[in-house]
Amino acid sequence: MIPNTPSEESSLLENSDCATHDAAHHVSPHIAWRVGAAMYSFIVLGLFQSSIGVMLQPLSQHYSLGDLHVSFIFIVGPLGYVIAAQSSDFVHCKWGQRGIAILAPLLHILGALGIAVHPPFGIVLVAFAAVAMGAGFLDGSWCAWAASGSMANTVSGMLQAAYSVGAAAGPILAGNLLPAWHKPWYDWYYILVVISVVELFILFFAFRHENASKYRNEKHTEAVSTRRKINPKAMFKYLATWFISLYFLAEVGTETAISGWIVSFMTRHQNATPNVASNASGGFWGGMAVGRLTLGVVTDRLGVGRATIIYFLITIAFQVGFAFVHVPIASIVFMTLIGFFMGPMFASGVVMLTRLLPAELHVAGVSFTASAGQVGAALLPFGIGAFIQALGIGIFPFAVVILSILALLAWVPVTRQLPVIPSPSPIEDYIGEEDNDPLLQ
Numbered sequence: 001m002i003p004n005t006p007s008e009e010s011s012l013l014e015n016s017d018c019a020t021h022d023a024a025h026h027v028s029p030h031i032a033w034r035v036g037a038a039m040y041s042f043i044v045l046g047l048f049q050s051s052i053g054v055m056l057q058p059l060s061q062h063y064s065l066g067d068l069h070v071s072f073i074f075i076v077g078p079l080g081y082v083i084a085a086q087s088s089d090f091v092h093c094k095w096g097q098r099g100i101a102i103l104a105p106l107l108h109i110l111g112a113l114g115i116a117v118h119p120p121f122g123i124v125l126v127a128f129a130a131v132a133m134g135a136g137f138l139d140g141s142w143c144a145w146a147a148s149g150s151m152a153n154t155v156s157g158m159l160q161a162a163y164s165v166g167a168a169a170g171p172i173l174a175g176n177l178l179p180a181w182h183k184p185w186y187d188w189y190y191i192l193v194v195i196s197v198v199e200l201f202i203l204f205f206a207f208r209h210e211n212a213s214k215y216r217n218e219k220h221t222e223a224v225s226t227r228r229k230i231n232p233k234a235m236f237k238y239l240a241t242w243f244i245s246l247y248f249l250a251e252v253g254t255e256t257a258i259s260g261w262i263v264s265f266m267t268r269h270q271n272a273t274p275n276v277a278s279n280a281s282g283g284f285w286g287g288m289a290v291g292r293l294t295l296g297v298v299t300d301r302l303g304v305g306r307a308t309i310i311y312f313l314i315t316i317a318f319q320v321g322f323a324f325v326h327v328p329i330a331s332i333v334f335m336t337l338i339g340f341f342m343g344p345m346f347a348s349g350v351v352m353l354t355r356l357l358p359a360e361l362h363v364a365g366v367s368f369t370a371s372a373g374q375v376g377a378a379l380l381p382f383g384i385g386a387f388i389q390a391l392g393i394g395i396f397p398f399a400v401v402i403l404s405i406l407a408l409l410a411w412v413p414v415t416r417q418l419p420v421i422p423s424p425s426p427i428e429d430y431i432g433e434e435d436n437d438p439l440l441q
Contacts, residue, residue, distance in 0.1 A: 035155065037101075037206035038142045039162035044108065044199050045135050046166025046285065047192060049256075052077075053263045053281050054174045057274075058185035063121045067264075071385030073128055074260060078374035080129030084136030085367040085374070089232055091137065092363060097210035100141045105200035107134035109193055116189035136374070140367035143350050156347040157296040164289030164343065168282050171263065175278025232364035240356035241365055243414045244349050245372035250407035251345050253376025258284060258400055260381045261388070262335065265396045272328040280328075283336035291343025299344055305415030308348045312408040315341045319404055323397035345407075346373075355419045 052073060060070040084107075091099045107130050114127030146155040174188045235241045259281060266277035299307040315338055322334035350366060357365045384399050 034206045035146075035158065037202045038138075038146070038159060040202055041104070041138050041142065041199055042159050042162040043166035043169075044105075044192075044195055045138060046163040046168070047170040047195065048108070048112075048131050048135065049163075050167035050170035050259055050281060050285055051174050051188060051192070053260050054171045054278055055185050055188070056260065056264055057267065059124075062118070062185065063124075065121070067385045067389040071382045072125060074256065074381040074385070075378045076125045076129040077132040078378035080132035081136035081139075081374040081377075082371040084133040085140045085371040088137055088140045088367045089364045092141070092212070092215050094212055096212040096215040097141065097145070097207045098204070099212070100137050101203035101207040101210075102200070104134040104137040105196055105203060107131065107137070108196035108199065112189045112192040112196055116186050116193060118184075118186040132374075136367075136371070140363065140370050143370065144354070144362045144366040154296060156350055157292045157344065160343070160347045161289050161292035164285050164292055164339075167259070167285035168289055171278040171281035171285070175263070175281075176275055179274065232361065235357060235361045235365045235368060238357055238361075238365075240353060240414070240417045241369065243410070243417065244353050244356075245369045247349055247407065247410040247414055248346070248369050248373030249376035250380075250403060250410045251349065251376070252370075252373030253378075253380030254400060254403040254407055255342060255346070256377035257381040257384050257403060258335075258338070261384060261393075261396050265393055266328065266331065268393045269396070270326055270328050270331060272331075276328050276332070280332045280335045283332045284339040287336040287339025287341075288343040291340040292347065295341075295344045299348065304348045304352055305411075308345060308411055309408065309415070311341045311345060312404065312411065316401060316404050316408070319397065319401045323401060349411075349414070352414055352417075356417050 056070060056073070059073075060066070063070075084104075088100070091103065095102075111127045111129075111131030111134065114130065115124055118124070142159060143156065146159050174185075177183075178185065178188055262281050262284060263274075263277040266272040266280050267274060272280070295307075295311070301307075302310070318334050318337045318341070322331060322338065325331065325334065349369070353365055353369055354362050380403060384396060387395055387399065
């Protein structure tokens with residue numbers, strides 16, 4: 001999605017490192033609109049994702065479900081995400097970015113409407129899967145588009161910050177407005193239907209010219225010039241794909257576990273009111289938004305690898321404090337600080353991946369590794385739900401500490417990978433490297 005030939009996009013997301021300064025001052029209105037539209041769609045993603053934690057308790061009460069049964073929401077959502085993410089490259093080649101801009105919001109609308117009418121729980125699970133499919137299309141597509149250029153940390157951080165803004169607003173709005181208006185939990189999803197309709201119009205207008213022909217011409221220029229046929233499966237021959245997949249599995253799983261269970265932990269273990277518990281969840285996502293907006297400069301100065309390790313160590317320290325301090329107000333502060341330092345972690349993984357894979361594998365690579373993150377988002381919160389049902393809700397903060405340590409251990413080998421070095425000449429690359437190049441079938 002980031003062209004390798006000169007175009008109006010190159011002013012924002014050019015691959016040359018020397019273009020960073022110029023790109024920051026020569027952003028066309030069309031590109032600015034596309035970035036803004038992508039940010040709005042990430043706000044919508046955040047609203048959907050963070051709402052799950054707030055809705056977990058009333059939903060389980062409405063359908064008379066235990067902790068283990070309601071945890072199936074964490075399974076079906078990532079399943080839908082993975083299906084969409086693995087179909088993303090096909091949609092791009094068939095309909096371009098415009099296809100993503102139409103299909104993803106439609107899935108959001110249908111999924112939110114399916115939950116809002118509160119049918120039997122089995123159908124609700126299908127609706128959650130539809131919402132997650134929309135997220136899968138948008139997440140992998142826009143992240144790969146944003147992270148491929150010299151302003152990768154800035155643009156990726158803007159998208160992830162937009163996601164966190166939506167995720168911070170979701171628990172606060174749903175946890176406070178619905179009780180104040182004396183509305184049932186499922187009315188929140190009618191609000192999300194309206195927001196998703198707006199998303200459809202904004203994305204379609206912003207990406208209406210980004211068809212399949214333009215995508216193929218821009219993204220596949222390098223492969224055509226060297227007479228090579230792109231094989232998306234070639235990404236599996238790069239160790240970076242597997243290391244970052246493992247990292248996303250642990251990091252996204254930890255993030256989802258915190259978001260999914262923090263409200264239940266606060267209300268059941270610390271006897272906090274639903275409003276206070278929702279504010280803890282909102283504080284976590286709000287901290288992530290601020291971290292993603294402000295820590296990009298620190299990340300650039302220290303380097304992605306070193307900075308992320310430091311963020312992990314600080315995060316784990318605050319998580320230990322959260323585990324042993326049982327005062328609701330202090331818990332909100334800890335959650336906000338934890339979110340702040342976890343903020344850049346996902347974007348750092350995407351940026352690192354785009355440095356370690358050839359440009360024509362970025363969409364497929366980001367989609368696959370993000371899908372691995374969704375596997376973690378399914379298994380880890382579901383596993384915590386099983387442990388909570390067996391051992392009690394008090395085990396939650398200690399499980400989060402263990403998951404964060406595992407994510408840190410998964411990140412270390414990523415920092416030891418060498419970036420892809422482009423061939424000095426397309427002809428030389430074709431003649432001399434054909435037999436060894438993993439991009440070749």
